[in-house]
Amino acid sequence: MLRRTLLISALASTLALAVPAHAATKTLKVGVTAGLHAEILRQALPIAKKNGLDIKVIEFQDYVSPNEALSHGDLDANIFQTLSYFELLNKQRNYGLAAVGKTITAPLTFYSKKWKSFSEIPTGARIAIPNDPSTEGRALYVLQEAGIIKLKPSAGRTGTPLDIISNPKKLKIVELDPAQTPRAIDDLDAAAVNGNYAYISGLSKTRKGILVEKPTANYINYIVVREKDKNADWVKTLVKSYQDPSVRAYINKSYKGNVIANF
Incomplete structure:
Protein backbone atom coordinates (compact mmCIF):
# COMPACT_ATOMS: atom_id res chain seq x y z
CA MET A 1 0.00 0.00 0.00
CA LEU A 2 2.84 2.39 0.87
CA ARG A 3 4.55 1.64 -2.43
CA ARG A 4 1.30 2.29 -4.34
CA THR A 5 0.82 5.60 -2.55
CA LEU A 6 4.36 6.65 -3.40
CA LEU A 7 3.83 5.73 -7.06
CA ILE A 8 0.61 7.77 -7.25
CA SER A 9 2.32 10.76 -5.62
CA ALA A 10 5.24 10.49 -8.05
CA LEU A 11 2.86 10.29 -11.03
CA ALA A 12 0.90 13.33 -9.83
CA SER A 13 4.12 15.30 -9.44
CA THR A 14 5.22 14.33 -12.96
CA LEU A 15 1.88 15.41 -14.44
CA ALA A 16 2.00 18.70 -12.56
CA LEU A 17 5.41 19.41 -14.06
CA ALA A 18 4.24 18.42 -17.55
CA VAL A 19 1.25 20.81 -17.56
CA PRO A 20 2.28 24.51 -17.75
CA ALA A 21 1.03 26.54 -14.85
CA HIS A 22 -1.14 29.52 -15.80
CA ALA A 23 -0.50 32.82 -14.11
CA ALA A 24 -3.21 33.97 -11.75
CA THR A 25 -5.84 36.20 -13.33
CA LYS A 26 -5.15 39.88 -12.71
CA THR A 27 -8.11 42.17 -12.03
CA LEU A 28 -8.01 45.65 -13.58
CA LYS A 29 -10.26 48.68 -13.19
CA VAL A 30 -10.46 50.51 -16.51
CA GLY A 31 -12.23 53.86 -16.81
CA VAL A 32 -14.11 54.83 -19.97
CA THR A 33 -16.64 57.44 -20.98
CA ALA A 34 -20.15 56.07 -21.49
CA GLY A 35 -21.10 55.18 -25.05
CA LEU A 36 -18.55 54.28 -27.69
CA HIS A 37 -15.59 53.62 -25.44
CA ALA A 38 -17.60 51.51 -23.00
CA GLU A 39 -19.17 49.46 -25.79
CA ILE A 40 -15.88 48.80 -27.56
CA LEU A 41 -14.00 47.87 -24.39
CA ARG A 42 -16.70 45.34 -23.50
CA GLN A 43 -16.03 43.59 -26.80
CA ALA A 44 -12.46 43.04 -25.63
CA LEU A 45 -13.38 41.56 -22.24
CA PRO A 46 -13.59 37.88 -23.33
CA ILE A 47 -10.25 38.20 -25.12
CA ALA A 48 -8.67 39.83 -22.08
CA LYS A 49 -10.10 37.05 -19.89
CA LYS A 50 -8.38 34.40 -22.03
CA ASN A 51 -5.18 36.41 -21.71
CA GLY A 52 -5.37 36.48 -17.91
CA LEU A 53 -7.06 39.84 -17.29
CA ASP A 54 -10.38 40.32 -15.51
CA ILE A 55 -11.43 43.85 -16.47
CA LYS A 56 -13.95 45.85 -14.46
CA VAL A 57 -15.40 48.62 -16.66
CA ILE A 58 -15.93 51.92 -14.82
CA GLU A 59 -18.03 54.45 -16.75
CA PHE A 60 -17.71 58.23 -16.49
CA GLN A 61 -19.83 61.05 -17.90
CA ASP A 62 -17.08 63.67 -18.21
CA TYR A 63 -13.50 64.06 -19.44
CA VAL A 64 -11.83 65.18 -16.20
CA SER A 65 -12.68 62.43 -13.72
CA PRO A 66 -11.06 59.47 -15.55
CA ASN A 67 -7.60 61.06 -15.43
CA GLU A 68 -8.05 62.22 -11.85
CA ALA A 69 -9.08 58.71 -10.81
CA LEU A 70 -6.17 57.12 -12.67
CA SER A 71 -3.58 59.50 -11.25
CA HIS A 72 -4.88 58.84 -7.72
CA GLY A 73 -4.69 55.07 -8.16
CA ASP A 74 -8.45 54.43 -8.25
CA LEU A 75 -8.11 53.03 -11.79
CA ASP A 76 -5.43 50.94 -13.47
CA ALA A 77 -6.03 52.44 -16.92
CA ASN A 78 -8.44 54.61 -18.83
CA ILE A 79 -9.63 54.66 -22.44
CA PHE A 80 -11.44 57.81 -23.55
CA GLN A 81 -9.10 60.58 -24.68
CA THR A 82 -7.36 61.83 -27.79
CA LEU A 83 -3.60 62.17 -27.85
CA SER A 84 -4.02 65.95 -28.15
CA TYR A 85 -6.21 66.16 -25.04
CA PHE A 86 -3.99 63.76 -23.11
CA GLU A 87 -0.74 65.60 -23.82
CA LEU A 88 -2.23 68.98 -22.89
CA LEU A 89 -3.88 67.88 -19.63
CA ASN A 90 -1.06 65.55 -18.56
CA LYS A 91 1.37 68.46 -18.81
CA GLN A 92 -0.90 71.09 -17.29
CA ARG A 93 -1.93 69.01 -14.28
CA ASN A 94 1.21 66.92 -13.83
CA TYR A 95 -0.76 63.67 -13.76
CA GLY A 96 2.26 61.42 -14.39
CA LEU A 97 0.43 59.31 -16.98
CA ALA A 98 1.55 57.60 -20.20
CA ALA A 99 -0.26 56.83 -23.46
CA VAL A 100 0.46 53.20 -24.36
CA GLY A 101 -1.83 52.03 -27.18
CA LYS A 102 -3.97 53.39 -30.00
CA THR A 103 -7.72 52.76 -30.02
CA ILE A 104 -10.19 54.72 -32.20
CA THR A 105 -10.90 58.05 -33.83
CA ALA A 106 -14.38 59.57 -33.59
CA PRO A 107 -14.39 62.70 -35.78
CA LEU A 108 -15.63 65.97 -34.29
CA PRO A 215 -8.85 62.74 -40.13
CA THR A 216 -5.63 63.50 -38.26
CA ALA A 217 -3.31 61.57 -35.96
CA ASN A 218 -3.73 64.23 -33.24
CA TYR A 219 -7.20 62.94 -32.45
CA ILE A 220 -6.59 59.23 -32.22
CA ASN A 221 -7.74 57.99 -28.79
CA TYR A 222 -5.33 56.08 -26.56
CA ILE A 223 -5.17 53.60 -23.73
CA VAL A 224 -3.56 55.47 -20.82
CA VAL A 225 -1.87 54.16 -17.66
CA ARG A 226 0.33 55.58 -14.92
CA GLU A 227 3.89 56.28 -16.02
CA LYS A 228 5.26 53.76 -13.52
CA ASP A 229 3.14 50.99 -15.06
CA LYS A 230 3.77 51.61 -18.75
CA ASN A 231 6.23 48.72 -19.18
CA ALA A 232 4.28 46.21 -17.07
CA ASP A 233 3.33 42.90 -18.65
CA TRP A 234 -0.36 43.46 -17.89
CA VAL A 235 -0.28 46.73 -19.86
CA LYS A 236 1.04 44.91 -22.92
CA THR A 237 -1.69 42.29 -22.47
CA LEU A 238 -4.37 44.97 -22.12
CA VAL A 239 -3.26 46.68 -25.34
CA LYS A 240 -3.03 43.37 -27.20
CA SER A 241 -6.52 42.35 -26.04
CA TYR A 242 -8.08 45.65 -27.08
CA GLN A 243 -6.33 45.64 -30.45
CA ASP A 244 -7.54 42.14 -31.31
CA PRO A 245 -8.84 41.71 -34.91
CA SER A 246 -12.28 40.76 -33.56
CA VAL A 247 -12.57 44.16 -31.85
CA ARG A 248 -11.61 45.92 -35.08
CA ALA A 249 -14.24 43.91 -36.95
CA TYR A 250 -16.87 44.90 -34.37
CA ILE A 251 -16.01 48.60 -34.80
CA ASN A 252 -16.15 48.42 -38.59
CA LYS A 253 -19.49 46.61 -38.57
CA SER A 254 -21.20 48.54 -35.78
CA TYR A 255 -20.32 52.17 -36.51
CA LYS A 256 -20.18 52.17 -40.30
CA GLY A 257 -17.43 54.75 -40.66
CA ASN A 258 -18.52 57.08 -37.85
CA VAL A 259 -15.79 55.50 -35.72
CA ILE A 260 -12.41 54.47 -37.12
CA ALA A 261 -10.25 51.69 -35.67
CA ASN A 262 -6.66 52.97 -35.56
CA PHE A 263 -4.87 49.70 -34.78
Whole structure:
Protein backbone atom coordinates (compact mmCIF):
# COMPACT_ATOMS: atom_id res chain seq x y z
CA MET A 1 0.00 0.00 0.00
CA LEU A 2 2.84 2.39 0.87
CA ARG A 3 4.55 1.64 -2.43
CA ARG A 4 1.30 2.29 -4.34
CA THR A 5 0.82 5.60 -2.55
CA LEU A 6 4.36 6.65 -3.40
CA LEU A 7 3.83 5.73 -7.06
CA ILE A 8 0.61 7.77 -7.25
CA SER A 9 2.32 10.76 -5.62
CA ALA A 10 5.24 10.49 -8.05
CA LEU A 11 2.86 10.29 -11.03
CA ALA A 12 0.90 13.33 -9.83
CA SER A 13 4.12 15.30 -9.44
CA THR A 14 5.22 14.33 -12.96
CA LEU A 15 1.88 15.41 -14.44
CA ALA A 16 2.00 18.70 -12.56
CA LEU A 17 5.41 19.41 -14.06
CA ALA A 18 4.24 18.42 -17.55
CA VAL A 19 1.25 20.81 -17.56
CA PRO A 20 2.28 24.51 -17.75
CA ALA A 21 1.03 26.54 -14.85
CA HIS A 22 -1.14 29.52 -15.80
CA ALA A 23 -0.50 32.82 -14.11
CA ALA A 24 -3.21 33.97 -11.75
CA THR A 25 -5.84 36.20 -13.33
CA LYS A 26 -5.15 39.88 -12.71
CA THR A 27 -8.11 42.17 -12.03
CA LEU A 28 -8.01 45.65 -13.58
CA LYS A 29 -10.26 48.68 -13.19
CA VAL A 30 -10.46 50.51 -16.51
CA GLY A 31 -12.23 53.86 -16.81
CA VAL A 32 -14.11 54.83 -19.97
CA THR A 33 -16.64 57.44 -20.98
CA ALA A 34 -20.15 56.07 -21.49
CA GLY A 35 -21.10 55.18 -25.05
CA LEU A 36 -18.55 54.28 -27.69
CA HIS A 37 -15.59 53.62 -25.44
CA ALA A 38 -17.60 51.51 -23.00
CA GLU A 39 -19.17 49.46 -25.79
CA ILE A 40 -15.88 48.80 -27.56
CA LEU A 41 -14.00 47.87 -24.39
CA ARG A 42 -16.70 45.34 -23.50
CA GLN A 43 -16.03 43.59 -26.80
CA ALA A 44 -12.46 43.04 -25.63
CA LEU A 45 -13.38 41.56 -22.24
CA PRO A 46 -13.59 37.88 -23.33
CA ILE A 47 -10.25 38.20 -25.12
CA ALA A 48 -8.67 39.83 -22.08
CA LYS A 49 -10.10 37.05 -19.89
CA LYS A 50 -8.38 34.40 -22.03
CA ASN A 51 -5.18 36.41 -21.71
CA GLY A 52 -5.37 36.48 -17.91
CA LEU A 53 -7.06 39.84 -17.29
CA ASP A 54 -10.38 40.32 -15.51
CA ILE A 55 -11.43 43.85 -16.47
CA LYS A 56 -13.95 45.85 -14.46
CA VAL A 57 -15.40 48.62 -16.66
CA ILE A 58 -15.93 51.92 -14.82
CA GLU A 59 -18.03 54.45 -16.75
CA PHE A 60 -17.71 58.23 -16.49
CA GLN A 61 -19.83 61.05 -17.90
CA ASP A 62 -17.08 63.67 -18.21
CA TYR A 63 -13.50 64.06 -19.44
CA VAL A 64 -11.83 65.18 -16.20
CA SER A 65 -12.68 62.43 -13.72
CA PRO A 66 -11.06 59.47 -15.55
CA ASN A 67 -7.60 61.06 -15.43
CA GLU A 68 -8.05 62.22 -11.85
CA ALA A 69 -9.08 58.71 -10.81
CA LEU A 70 -6.17 57.12 -12.67
CA SER A 71 -3.58 59.50 -11.25
CA HIS A 72 -4.88 58.84 -7.72
CA GLY A 73 -4.69 55.07 -8.16
CA ASP A 74 -8.45 54.43 -8.25
CA LEU A 75 -8.11 53.03 -11.79
CA ASP A 76 -5.43 50.94 -13.47
CA ALA A 77 -6.03 52.44 -16.92
CA ASN A 78 -8.44 54.61 -18.83
CA ILE A 79 -9.63 54.66 -22.44
CA PHE A 80 -11.44 57.81 -23.55
CA GLN A 81 -9.10 60.58 -24.68
CA THR A 82 -7.36 61.83 -27.79
CA LEU A 83 -3.60 62.17 -27.85
CA SER A 84 -4.02 65.95 -28.15
CA TYR A 85 -6.21 66.16 -25.04
CA PHE A 86 -3.99 63.76 -23.11
CA GLU A 87 -0.74 65.60 -23.82
CA LEU A 88 -2.23 68.98 -22.89
CA LEU A 89 -3.88 67.88 -19.63
CA ASN A 90 -1.06 65.55 -18.56
CA LYS A 91 1.37 68.46 -18.81
CA GLN A 92 -0.90 71.09 -17.29
CA ARG A 93 -1.93 69.01 -14.28
CA ASN A 94 1.21 66.92 -13.83
CA TYR A 95 -0.76 63.67 -13.76
CA GLY A 96 2.26 61.42 -14.39
CA LEU A 97 0.43 59.31 -16.98
CA ALA A 98 1.55 57.60 -20.20
CA ALA A 99 -0.26 56.83 -23.46
CA VAL A 100 0.46 53.20 -24.36
CA GLY A 101 -1.83 52.03 -27.18
CA LYS A 102 -3.97 53.39 -30.00
CA THR A 103 -7.72 52.76 -30.02
CA ILE A 104 -10.19 54.72 -32.20
CA THR A 105 -10.90 58.05 -33.83
CA ALA A 106 -14.38 59.57 -33.59
CA PRO A 107 -14.39 62.70 -35.78
CA LEU A 108 -15.63 65.97 -34.29
CA THR A 109 -18.76 66.98 -36.20
CA PHE A 110 -20.90 70.11 -36.42
CA TYR A 111 -24.64 69.36 -36.34
CA SER A 112 -27.66 71.59 -36.95
CA LYS A 113 -31.44 71.21 -36.92
CA LYS A 114 -31.96 74.50 -38.74
CA TRP A 115 -29.50 74.33 -41.62
CA LYS A 116 -28.47 71.67 -44.13
CA SER A 117 -24.98 73.05 -44.72
CA PHE A 118 -22.64 75.56 -43.13
CA SER A 119 -22.97 77.81 -46.16
CA GLU A 120 -26.65 78.35 -45.23
CA ILE A 121 -25.82 79.61 -41.74
CA PRO A 122 -26.62 83.34 -41.55
CA THR A 123 -24.56 86.24 -40.30
CA GLY A 124 -24.60 86.48 -36.52
CA ALA A 125 -25.51 82.80 -36.00
CA ARG A 126 -24.76 81.21 -32.64
CA ILE A 127 -22.41 78.22 -32.76
CA ALA A 128 -21.68 75.99 -29.76
CA ILE A 129 -18.25 74.46 -29.22
CA PRO A 130 -16.94 72.26 -26.36
CA ASN A 131 -15.20 74.30 -23.66
CA ASP A 132 -12.46 71.87 -22.62
CA PRO A 133 -8.96 73.16 -23.48
CA SER A 134 -8.20 70.66 -26.23
CA THR A 135 -11.56 70.20 -27.95
CA GLU A 136 -12.30 73.92 -28.03
CA GLY A 137 -9.22 74.50 -30.15
CA ARG A 138 -10.06 71.44 -32.20
CA ALA A 139 -13.50 72.83 -33.10
CA LEU A 140 -12.12 76.24 -34.00
CA TYR A 141 -9.46 74.62 -36.18
CA VAL A 142 -12.19 72.75 -38.09
CA LEU A 143 -13.93 76.07 -38.74
CA GLN A 144 -10.66 77.57 -39.93
CA GLU A 145 -9.94 74.63 -42.26
CA ALA A 146 -13.39 75.16 -43.79
CA GLY A 147 -12.58 78.84 -44.43
CA ILE A 148 -15.26 80.06 -42.02
CA ILE A 149 -12.96 81.84 -39.55
CA LYS A 150 -9.27 82.63 -39.29
CA LEU A 151 -7.14 82.18 -36.18
CA LYS A 152 -3.87 83.74 -35.11
CA PRO A 153 -1.01 81.66 -36.59
CA SER A 154 0.21 80.93 -33.06
CA ALA A 155 -3.12 79.36 -32.04
CA GLY A 156 -2.60 76.11 -33.93
CA ARG A 157 -5.07 73.50 -32.72
CA THR A 158 -5.32 74.85 -29.18
CA GLY A 159 -6.84 78.25 -29.85
CA THR A 160 -9.72 79.96 -28.06
CA PRO A 161 -12.36 82.40 -29.35
CA LEU A 162 -9.92 85.19 -28.36
CA ASP A 163 -7.59 83.91 -31.11
CA ILE A 164 -10.12 84.55 -33.89
CA ILE A 165 -8.78 87.34 -36.13
CA SER A 166 -11.27 87.03 -38.99
CA ASN A 167 -14.96 86.15 -38.67
CA PRO A 168 -16.80 87.32 -41.82
CA LYS A 169 -20.13 85.80 -40.73
CA LYS A 170 -19.78 87.41 -37.28
CA LEU A 171 -20.53 84.06 -35.69
CA LYS A 172 -21.22 84.13 -31.97
CA ILE A 173 -19.20 81.32 -30.36
CA VAL A 174 -20.93 79.74 -27.35
CA GLU A 175 -18.64 77.64 -25.12
CA LEU A 176 -20.36 74.71 -23.42
CA ASP A 177 -19.46 71.63 -21.44
CA PRO A 178 -18.80 68.88 -24.04
CA ALA A 179 -21.69 66.78 -22.75
CA GLN A 180 -24.13 69.67 -23.30
CA THR A 181 -23.30 70.35 -26.95
CA PRO A 182 -25.74 67.78 -28.43
CA ARG A 183 -28.65 69.56 -26.73
CA ALA A 184 -27.48 72.93 -28.02
CA ILE A 185 -28.73 72.24 -31.54
CA ASP A 186 -32.28 72.66 -30.25
CA ASP A 187 -31.63 76.31 -29.43
CA LEU A 188 -28.57 77.39 -31.41
CA ASP A 189 -27.77 77.37 -35.12
CA ALA A 190 -25.17 74.61 -34.90
CA ALA A 191 -22.95 72.79 -32.42
CA ALA A 192 -19.63 70.97 -32.56
CA VAL A 193 -20.11 67.59 -30.89
CA ASN A 194 -17.47 65.07 -29.83
CA GLY A 195 -17.92 61.62 -31.35
CA ASN A 196 -18.83 59.83 -28.13
CA TYR A 197 -21.49 62.38 -27.18
CA ALA A 198 -22.86 62.39 -30.73
CA TYR A 199 -23.28 58.63 -30.42
CA ILE A 200 -24.88 58.69 -26.95
CA SER A 201 -27.38 61.35 -28.02
CA GLY A 202 -28.22 59.53 -31.25
CA LEU A 203 -26.99 62.35 -33.48
CA SER A 204 -24.49 60.22 -35.38
CA LYS A 205 -27.25 57.69 -36.17
CA THR A 206 -30.06 60.06 -37.08
CA ARG A 207 -28.54 63.27 -38.43
CA LYS A 208 -25.91 64.10 -41.01
CA GLY A 209 -23.24 66.56 -39.93
CA ILE A 210 -22.97 69.90 -41.73
CA LEU A 211 -19.21 70.02 -41.18
CA VAL A 212 -16.95 67.06 -40.35
CA GLU A 213 -13.37 67.12 -39.15
CA LYS A 214 -10.69 65.82 -41.50
CA PRO A 215 -8.85 62.74 -40.13
CA THR A 216 -5.63 63.50 -38.26
CA ALA A 217 -3.31 61.57 -35.96
CA ASN A 218 -3.73 64.23 -33.24
CA TYR A 219 -7.20 62.94 -32.45
CA ILE A 220 -6.59 59.23 -32.22
CA ASN A 221 -7.74 57.99 -28.79
CA TYR A 222 -5.33 56.08 -26.56
CA ILE A 223 -5.17 53.60 -23.73
CA VAL A 224 -3.56 55.47 -20.82
CA VAL A 225 -1.87 54.16 -17.66
CA ARG A 226 0.33 55.58 -14.92
CA GLU A 227 3.89 56.28 -16.02
CA LYS A 228 5.26 53.76 -13.52
CA ASP A 229 3.14 50.99 -15.06
CA LYS A 230 3.77 51.61 -18.75
CA ASN A 231 6.23 48.72 -19.18
CA ALA A 232 4.28 46.21 -17.07
CA ASP A 233 3.33 42.90 -18.65
CA TRP A 234 -0.36 43.46 -17.89
CA VAL A 235 -0.28 46.73 -19.86
CA LYS A 236 1.04 44.91 -22.92
CA THR A 237 -1.69 42.29 -22.47
CA LEU A 238 -4.37 44.97 -22.12
CA VAL A 239 -3.26 46.68 -25.34
CA LYS A 240 -3.03 43.37 -27.20
CA SER A 241 -6.52 42.35 -26.04
CA TYR A 242 -8.08 45.65 -27.08
CA GLN A 243 -6.33 45.64 -30.45
CA ASP A 244 -7.54 42.14 -31.31
CA PRO A 245 -8.84 41.71 -34.91
CA SER A 246 -12.28 40.76 -33.56
CA VAL A 247 -12.57 44.16 -31.85
CA ARG A 248 -11.61 45.92 -35.08
CA ALA A 249 -14.24 43.91 -36.95
CA TYR A 250 -16.87 44.90 -34.37
CA ILE A 251 -16.01 48.60 -34.80
CA ASN A 252 -16.15 48.42 -38.59
CA LYS A 253 -19.49 46.61 -38.57
CA SER A 254 -21.20 48.54 -35.78
CA TYR A 255 -20.32 52.17 -36.51
CA LYS A 256 -20.18 52.17 -40.30
CA GLY A 257 -17.43 54.75 -40.66
CA ASN A 258 -18.52 57.08 -37.85
CA VAL A 259 -15.79 55.50 -35.72
CA ILE A 260 -12.41 54.47 -37.12
CA ALA A 261 -10.25 51.69 -35.67
CA ASN A 262 -6.66 52.97 -35.56
CA PHE A 263 -4.87 49.70 -34.78
